[in-house]
Amino acid sequence: MLKRSKVKSYIAKFPRFENESLSLYYAPRMPKAMIRETEEAVALARKFNDEVARPLSLELDRKTHENPDYLPVELVKKANEWGFYTMWIPKLFGGKGFNLPSISYFLEEVGSVCVGIANVIGVHYLGMAACMMLSNTRIIKKVMSDVVEGEKTGEPCLISYCITEPAAGTDVEEVDLEAKGRLGCSARKVAGGYVLNGSKIFISNGHFSTWNVVYAYADLKKGVDTKVALMVKRGMKGFSLGTHENKMGQRVCPASVLNFEDCFVPDELVAMDPDIIKSFTKKTPRDVNMQHIDYVFSISRAGVGAFGIGAARGAFEAALKYANETEIDGKPMVTYEWVQCRLAEMYANVRLGRLAYTEANLANQHRGAYNLLQMKPIYYYLRYLPASYFKKVIAPLLDKPIATWILSKWYIDWQKPKDQQLTTGLASMAKFSCTDLGVRNCQMALELMGKAGLRQDSGAEKIIRDAKLLQIYEGTNQLNRINLFKSIVAPACPKATFFEE
Amino acid sequence: MLTALNNDLKPFEDLITKFSREELKPHVEVHDRYPFGNLDAGIIESGFHKIYDLGFLGIMLPEKYAGIGQGISTLCMMLGHVAEVDASYSLIIFTSALSQEIILNAQVGGIAEKIYPKAKDAKEYLVAFPSFTDPGQSKILPEALSSGKGYTLTGKLDYLVLGSFSKWAVIPARTPSSKGYSFFLVNLNDKGVTKSDPVFSLGLHACPIIDISLNGVSARIIGEEGEGERYFGAASKIMHAAAAAINAGIMRGSLKEAIEYTKEREQGGRPVVNWSEVRMLLADMAIKSKAADLCVTQTCRAIDENLEDWGRISIAAALHVHDLACEVVTDGVQLLGGNGYMKDYGQEKRYRDARQVQALLGLVPLRKLALIKEIIE
Ligand SMILES: Cc1cc2nc3c(=O)[nH]c(=O)nc-3n(C[C@H](O)[C@H](O)[C@H](O)COP(=O)(O)OP(=O)(O)OC[C@H]3O[C@@H](n4cnc5c(N)ncnc54)[C@H](O)[C@@H]3O)c2cc1C
Numbered sequence: 001m002l003k004r005s006k007v008k009s010y011i012a013k014f015p016r017f018e019n020e021s022l023s024l025y026y027a028p029r030m031p032k033a034m035i036r037e038t039e040e041a042v043a044l045a046r047k048f049n050d051e052v053a054r055p056l057s058l059e060l061d062r063k064t065h066e067n068p069d070y071l072p073v074e075l076v077k078k079a080n081e082w083g084f085y086t087m088w089i090p091k092l093f094g095g096k097g098f099n100l101p102s103i104s105y106f107l108e109e110v111g112s113v114c115v116g117i118a119n120v121i122g123v124h125y126l127g128m129a130a131c132m133m134l135s136n137t138r139i140i141k142k143v144m145s146d147v148v149e150g151e152k153t154g155e156p157c158l159i160s161y162c163i164t165e166p167a168a169g170t171d172v173e174e175v176d177l178e179a180k181g182r183l184g185c186s187a188r189k190v191a192g193g194y195v196l197n198g199s200k201i202f203i204s205n206g207h208f209s210t211w212n213v214v215y216a217y218a219d220l221k222k223g224v225d226t227k228v229a230l231m232v233k234r235g236m237k238g239f240s241l242g243t244h245e246n247k248m249g250q251r252v253c254p255a256s257v258l259n260f261e262d263c264f265v266p267d268e269l270v271a272m273d274p275d276i277i278k279s280f281t282k283k284t285p286r287d288v289n290m291q292h293i294d295y296v297f298s299i300s301r302a303g304v305g306a307f308g309i310g311a312a313r314g315a316f317e318a319a320l321k322y323a324n325e326t327e328i329d330g331k332p333m334v335t336y337e338w339v340q341c342r343l344a345e346m347y348a349n350v351r352l353g354r355l356a357y358t359e360a361n362l363a364n365q366h367r368g369a370y371n372l373l374q375m376k377p378i379y380y381y382l383r384y385l386p387a388s389y390f391k392k393v394i395a396p397l398l399d400k401p402i403a404t405w406i407l408s409k410w411y412i413d414w415q416k417p418k419d420q421q422l423t424t425g426l427a428s429m430a431k432f433s434c435t436d437l438g439v440r441n442c443q444m445a446l447e448l449m450g451k452a453g454l455r456q457d458s459g460a461e462k463i464i465r466d467a468k469l470l471q472i473y474e475g476t477n478q479l480n481r482i483n484l485f486k487s488i489v490a491p492a493c494p495k496a497t498f499f500e501e
Numbered sequence: 502m503l504t505a506l507n508n509d510l511k512p513f514e515d516l517i518t519k520f521s522r523e524e525l526k527p528h529v530e531v532h533d534r535y536p537f538g539n540l541d542a543g544i545i546e547s548g549f550h551k552i553y554d555l556g557f558l559g560i561m562l563p564e565k566y567a568g569i570g571q572g573i574s575t576l577c578m579m580l581g582h583v584a585e586v587d588a589s590y591s592l593i594i595f596t597s598a599l600s601q602e603i604i605l606n607a608q609v610g611g612i613a614e615k616i617y618p619k620a621k622d623a624k625e626y627l628v629a630f631p632s633f634t635d636p637g638q639s640k641i642l643p644e645a646l647s648s649g650k651g652y653t654l655t656g657k658l659d660y661l662v663l664g665s666f667s668k669w670a671v672i673p674a675r676t677p678s679s680k681g682y683s684f685f686l687v688n689l690n691d692k693g694v695t696k697s698d699p700v701f702s703l704g705l706h707a708c709p710i711i712d713i714s715l716n717g718v719s720a721r722i723i724g725e726e727g728e729g730e731r732y733f734g735a736a737s738k739i740m741h742a743a744a745a746a747i748n749a750g751i752m753r754g755s756l757k758e759a760i761e762y763t764k765e766r767e768q769g770g771r772p773v774v775n776w777s778e779v780r781m782l783l784a785d786m787a788i789k790s791k792a793a794d795l796c797v798t799q800t801c802r803a804i805d806e807n808l809e810d811w812g813r814i815s816i817a818a819a820l821h822v823h824d825l826a827c828e829v830v831t832d833g834v835q836l837l838g839g840n841g842y843m844k845d846y847g848q849e850k851r852y853r854d855a856r857q858v859q860a861l862l863g864l865v866p867l868r869k870l871a872l873i874k875e876i877i878e
Contacts (some may be wrong), residue, residue, distance in 0.1 A: 062701065066537045169838050170768045180770030202839045248834075248842050248849035255839075327640055328867070338866060443827055446703075446856055450864040451633035451660050454703045454857055461703035461853075468834055468852060469842055476838060478778050499769055501777055 014492055019422050022362040023355075029366075031379050038102040041087070045109035052078050057114035061462055064251035071244070072252045075120060076208050080156035084121045086148050089128065090373060091382050091390055092398075093144035099379070100299070100370050101361035104306035108354070111310020112317065115466040116250035118307055123204040123253065126300040126474075127159025130213040133295040133369060134229050134271035135411050137403040141395065143211050143231065150210070160209035161296070162200040162232075162258055169202075172215065173297070173475045174483070175224050175290040176499040183223040185260070187216035187230065187273075193266040194218075194228060194273075199242070199259050202473070206256025207244055210234050214258075218273070227289050229272040230265045238263030249465030280408045288412055294424040295369050295411065297474060301431035302364065304474045305357035308434030309350055311467035315438075315445035316346040318460040322449045342448060346441045353434040360423075360430040368423035372410065425487030428480035435470035435477060442467050502794045503578040503801060510578050513571070516555065517579045521586040524551055529587045532707035533850055536699040545707055546623075546666060549593060553623035558597040566610075567618040567626075568601070573739055574801040577746035581797070584750025585757075588854040589707035591747040592632070595861070596662045596708075598743060600628035600671040602736035603684055607724025612686055616669055629663040629670035629689065633710075635737070635863025636673035636682050637730050643715050645674040645685060645722075652676075652722055654685060654715045664689060664711040665696055671723060672715075679727025685720035693718035704853030737862050738812040741819035742800045744861040748826035749793040751858065755833030755851045756786045762837050762846075773836075782832050789825040796822050816872050823859035830855040 002010075011017035018025055052075075060072050079085065088103050089095020103125060111118035131143055143159060150157030163172045171181030185198030196216050203212070212232045217223035232239055242257030270276070272292070274285045281288065320343060323333040333339050365374045372378065397403050442464035446453045453460035471477045482498070490496045504510045525548070531538070535545050552558055560576045562568020576598060584591040604612050620626035636642060643656030654674050664670060672687045687694070697712040724732055760783060763774035773779050796818040803811040830852045834841035841848040859865060 065534075065701070164839070167767070170773075177769040182767065182770075245842075246844040248844070248852065328638070338870070342866075439831065443856075446860070447865040450860050454633070454860055455660075456701040456703075461856075464703070464856065465853065468831070468849075471831075471835060472839055472842055476835065478782075478835075482778070 019488075022359050022366070022426075026362045026366050029376070031374075031376050033383060034099045034102070034374075034379070037099055038105055041098055041102040041106040042109055044082070045106045048082055048084075049110060049113045052082070053110055053113040053117050057117060058457060058459060058462065060252045061116070062456065068246045069244075071207055071254060072120075073208070075117065075252055076156045076158070077154065079117075079121050080151055080154065083151060085124055085156060085158060086151050088125055089144050089147060091385075091387065092394055093141055094148040094387075094390070094395075095144060097382055099374065101302075101358075101365060101374075104302055104357050104361055107303055108306040108310045108313065111307045112313040113310075114252070115307050115311050115314070115463070115470070116252040118310055119204060119250055119253040120208070122303050122307065123160070124158045124209075125303065126161045126204075126296070127209065127211065127213055129299040129369070130161040130229075130296045131159060131211070131231070131271070133292055133299075133411060134213070135404060135407040136271045136276075137398040137400075137407055139231055139269065139271050141398040146210060156208065157211070158205050158209040159211045159213065160203050160205050160256075161300075162203045162206075162212050162214045164200060164202045166199060166201050170476060170479050173293060173479060174499070175286050175293070178289075179224040179286075181223070183217050183220050185214070185216040186220050187218055187228040187265075189218060190264070193264055194230060194270060196230060196232070196238070196260040196263040196265055199257060201257050202245065202255045203258055204253055204255055204473075206258055207241055207254045212258065213271070214260075216260075224289060225285050226274060227272075227285065228270065228274075229292075231269040231271055232260070232263065232265060233269075236263055236265070248468060249462065250469050277412075280405055281413045283412065291412060291415075291420065294420055298360070298364055298368050298420075298423045298427040299370075301427035301474050301480070302357050302360040304470055305353065305360060305427075305430035305434035308431075308436075308438035308467070308470045309353040309357065311438035311463050311470065312346070312353055312434070312441040313350045314463045315441040315460065315467075316343070316350055318453070318458070318463065319343060319346060319445040319448045322445075322452060322460075326452075339448070342444060346444055349437040349441050353430075353437045356433050357430040360426040363423040363426045367419035368415075369411070421487040425484045428475070428483040428487070431474060432471070432477040432480040432484075435467070438467040438470055439464070502798050503574050503581075506798060506802075507574055510575055513575055514578060514582065517557070517582045520551070520555060520557075521583055521590075524548065525583065525586045525590055529847065529850070530844060532587065532589065533844070535706050536701065536709065542665065542709070545709070548590065548707070549623045549627060549666060552590065552593060553626055557594050558623065558627050559601070559617065560594070561598055562601050562605075562613075562617060566613040567620070572801075573742055573804045576743055577797055577801050580743055580746040581750035581753070584747045584854075584858075585754040587707065588747055588751050588851075588858060589705045591750065592662065592705045592708040592858075592861075593627070595740070595743055595747065596630050596632045597627050599632055599736060599740050600630040602740060603630070603671050603732050604628075604686075604723055606732040606735040607684065607728070609724055612721065612723060616686075624666060625668045627663060627667050628686075629661055629667040631658060631660055631673070632662045632862070633660050633860050634673070635867070636733060638863050638867055639673070642682055643672065643674040645676045645683065645720065647676065647678075648719075652685060652720045653717045654687060654720045655717055657712065657714045659712045660700065660710055661713055662708060662710050664713055665699060665709045670713075672720065673729055673733075674720075676726050681727040681731075682729040683726045684723040684729045684732060686723055687715070687718055687720045689713070691718045702857065704850070704855075704857035738815055739804060741815045741862060742797065742804060744858060745793070745800065745815075745819040745822040746797045747861075748822050748855055748858045749790070749797045751851050751855050752786070752790040752793050752826050752829045755830050755848060756783070756790045758847050759783060759786060759833050759836040762840070766838075779836065782836060786829045786832050789829050793822045793825050813872060813875060816868060820865065820868060820872070823855075823865070826855040827859060 091097035218226035559568030
């Protein structure tokens with residue numbers, strides 16, 4: 001009915017049809033093996049839930065209430081034993097190389113039993129993503145091999161991502177705000193490295209982690225243009241752990257204070273600074289800084305979306321169980337239409353949310369951070385070559401500056417800004433929608449269950465405590481709404497400006 | 502708002518705000534740790550005794566029974582003020598009033614005389630009640646057997662508010678000869694009563710709740726056999742307004758803390774209150790909070806003026822206020838960012854408490870259906 005050229009021109013108009021329906025275009029391109037791998041990840045999560053998460057979840061929540069200083073180290077050890085801290089590290093760096101989108105399904109699954117436990121696993125990959133996206137292959141190799149080693153020795157080696165400061169939360173997630181924010185972590189250039197001073201707060205897994213990706217500023221007044229990304233290892237002189245917070249929920253996952261007092265970080269652990277940026281791109285440090293934040297959060301916000309749907313599912317499952325076991329006026333609750341409609345809505349919320357984070361993952365796969373690993377030939381190459389090959393042939397190359405140069409070029413210079421906007425926008429959409437749906441389902445479950453849902457031993461009340469955090473971290477849901485607008489809707493609003501009202 | 506419309510409430514308001522500020526506020530965070538921490542029941546209970554000494558446990562109880570003989574407006578005003586600071590203590594006052602209403606509605610002066618004027622302390626005055634239960638909705642209730650001069654109760658009852666503290670409890674139970682359930686007065690110190698540890702719950706931690714099991718415990722019937730539903734219906738009709746008042750108070754507390762914090766906290770080089778989206782959230786909270794205050798005030802008026810359908814107004818207002826409250830407290834946490842999630846601030850407690858308050862007096866959807874049934878039929 002229409003000529004192909006016409007079709008092309010219509011679908012290219014705003015909103016561009018391809019961008020609006022990624023699953024239509026990209027699902028068929030999925031390597032088959034990826035689906036099997038994802039199934040395996042989900043199955044592992046279910047087994048872990050049966051054997052570890054479900055028996056521990058409420059007990060650990062209770063223990064951390066009895067003693068707020070209690071740190072569930074045994075949980076981290078278990079996750080380590082199960083191989084969860086290397087499962088999504090690319091084979092290139094010694095990990096098991098599960099495809100990265102599969103972690104969302106895995107986290108949803110574990111999150112449906114305990115969002116806190118899912119966070120203890122998932123947030124390590126926020127650290128990994130931050131480390132990877134800084135693109136220094138030598139550093140990535142070093143850190144990841146420590147994680148792999150930690151799995152072998154049974155001494156977990158986790159990575160944290162440390163950007164939030166006492167006076168800057170939203171500010172460190174958006175360069176326009178960062179430029180005006182009150183930043184506190186300074187990195188003073190000295191011979192052979194930087195000297196780090198200041199504190200980071202609310203750092204998930206801080207008390208468990210061995211490696212920390214820390215942002216600091218060479219000039220606090222011009223922080224956004226002088227940002228430095230440093231790898232700080234536990235035990236380094238001048239680095240100490242402060243308290244961890246007494247939180248409403250997700251109590252198994254500590255949110256820690258990290259203190260730096262004249263902590264010297266040698267050049268070999270400097271992952272990014274303005275000089276490094278200059279060595280491979282003409283872009284300004286500020287732009288590269290934003291690009292980096294976008295990359296990291298495009299990955300992690302899809303994961304937080306999965307946590308949100310985990311919570312939505314946990315709440316749905318609690319309500320379903322209650323409705324199955326309860327009678328009203330002598331009839332099973334599930335025979336009433338009003339109950340059926342509410343349960344149907346809760347189920348729909350789960351499915352809708354999953355679609356949202358799946359779209360975000362598809363954007364990451366084809367337009368964003370995973371595009372290198374998920375290209376079919378590379379995917380199969382990585383999947384089927386033996387680990388020894390990577391160790392002998394590839395690993396030595398990773399120490400060479402050229403490897404870092406290529407990766408930096410690939411991620412910083414060669415990616416299209418439009419693709420990155422789509423990716424970050426969809427990740428924000430998944431993040432705020434899924435987490436709002438999570439809290440919504442929790443509320444519905446509590447209303448359906450009444451006093452039974454209020455008891456900690458019923459499990460339902462814990463989910464609504466756990467779920468609230470998801471609307472706050474990884475950028476508050478307000479910031480994520482603004483980011484979605486800015487990245488995807490704004491092209492339709494030529495007059496729009498941001499953070500300038 | 503209630504006081505603005507009714508000057509008679511002023512002395513009570515002064516008293517309750519002073520009490521909340523001086524006696525409750527300094528301890529909110531510590532009391533919220535109950536039943537954990539180093540906090541023993543004694544510290545929590547000393548607060549109950551103070552409330553008793555001030556007469557807050559008998560606000561609507563007639564003076565002839567050693568109450569202070571005030572109406573629903575006074576009760577709601579007081580519950581709201583306490584809830585602004587720590588809603589756990591509102592639940593204590595609420596439960597005391599609810600059990601009194603059951604006894605009064607059953608028109609059994611004898612029981613009221615036996616308990617209240619003779620009470621030596623809060624333990625004897627504050628009658629425990631399963632305030633989160635509509636007994637008509639419960640499949641399982643204890644069984645009551647008549648033993649000639651009285652009854653004996655056997656079976657389990659869950660989620661009894663203040664069961665670990667009070668001497669007396671009003672307990673719903675079924676008798677073999679009646680279709681409906683009945684209420685009984687039980688001495689919780691009876692050796693046939695087994696009490697659980699405090700149930701670890703979502704919110705309102707400083708007001709302990711326990712499960713009990715009864716084994717042949719002697720009990721006195723309250724009113725007539727099989728008439729429990731009628732007494733509960735009459736009592737809950739008025740107490741819905743009281744539950745709404747608690748959540749309206751929580752909302753005021755949440756809004757206040759959100760405004761104070763967002764004025765102080767800076768992001769992007771300015772107080773966050775100056776970002777228009779933050780203002781929009783605050784505006785939504787303010788609208789809901791003001792609307793809730795109105796609901797409570799007008800419901801009290803409808804009750805005081807004995808409007809024909811005050812009962813429906815009361816339940817509709819309560820359901821609406823609870824909905825609003827659960828939204829407001831969620832935004833209340835949000836506006837404090839990460840700090841909102843921490844126990845060093847008041848918002849996370851309100852987020853939990855509001856939902857616990859919503860569950861008072863039975864399942865929300867069933868209350869909705871009961872309301873519409875009354876309207877239709
Ligand atoms: C348990 C927990 C774990 C965390 N884990 C980590 C971690 O591992 N690593 C890490 O670096 N950080 C972590 N965080 C920090 C988290 O990302 C921040 O809390 C979050 O970004 C919000 O920052 P803030 O708390 O400073 O809130 P603020 O930025 O102070 O925000 C306060 C309120 O103002 C609003 N607001 C602020 N600026 C604007 C604006 N411009 N427009 C509209 N609204 C605005 C916010 O939406 C919010 O409602 C964690 C936080 C928590 C609570």
